[in-house]
Amino acid sequence: MVLSDKVASFLNRASWIRKMFEEGDRLRKIHGADQVFDFTLGNPSVEPPPQFREELKKLALHPEPGMHRYMSNAGYPETRSAVAEVLAEQSGLPFAARHIVMTVGAGGGLNVVFKAILNPGEEVIAISPYFVEYGFYVDNHGGVLKVVPAGADFLPDLPALRAAITDKTRAVIINSPNNPTGVVYPAAVLAQLGQLVEEKSRETGREIFVISDEPYAKIVYDGVQVPSVFKYITNAVMVTSHSKDLALPGERIGYIAVSPRIEGADTLVEGLVFCNRTLGFVNAPALMQRLVTGLQRVSVDVAEYQAKRDLLYHHLTSLGFQMVQPQGAFYLFPKSPLPDDIEFCRQALKHNILVVPGGGFGAPGYFRLAYCIDMEIIKRSLPAWTALARELGM
């Protein structure tokens, strides 16, 4: 046996996204790439904004001595200051470079946070449907993920959260705009969650953090704004990246921001920097830190994503699919028209449509489609969706 028992068992429960992606490869070989409608992966279809290429060109033409060396494990002070300046504006709080740690994407950042705060057996609460990697990340650091289903319209079910919090709870992780539902949590919900966590922290005598995973914060539609979590929640730690807002997922650049209102914020940051180093990340990629410093107020053009959302949302609802209209991110999460979401995904495959069963997000009975793909493929998929709906008697 070359693998640990745990990794072997995780592989056995291989991710649905991966399974469907492999199925897509098989179908592409048979039918040709333009006849397969692969809605499985959350990989941005748009290119980074032009400002990114300009910055890249500048750095290539005028390299600075030492620009590829190690730096402080927290990242470049200029980059951290640029991030802090925007967060201070959004939250009205005195954010400074010392509250920011640059990370290897949001995935790297979440691992750093969990390593820094979790004792063995302590719990992190996630709200389903949720990004399935959370379970593996928490497990990496000896913690246990406890899943509480969302309430109406996929918003947090506060009474259920209250009941789930125990003296083992170390954090509640939220993700707004949400993968897979596209829901954005309103300010009032954040305020209620903040109150609950404060109350429970007092009751249990330990800080409970709200970890706000926000890589989609700038991918929002219809003028919706994502409220600053720092305004409403005292013990907030934000983890985010430029994977989606600057379309740079392969470049692995993100950051952690610790609320200046957290008692012991400086010690927490010290722990995070230590974990960034000792998890082997050492520091976030140097070149990317330099590039994103001047791009904190820039993002991809969301109009393109909105056009895709609108087209698919209207087509699918007109066929009878039921879903919450997403306000952000680039996913739809309709109810499965068959009680068994895996069976529905199999039926969709017959029409060369690839989607992921809701069970893969801790919410069976739904399916996720990622519309961050070429508009032409989306348009070509519409008759296939119609045929699928007819076949299912919708």
Ligand code: PLP
């Ligand atoms: N959190 C959520 C909700 C995501 O959807 C993703 C990526 O899809 C991540 C975190 C990880 O993003 P990153 O590429 O920054 O590691």
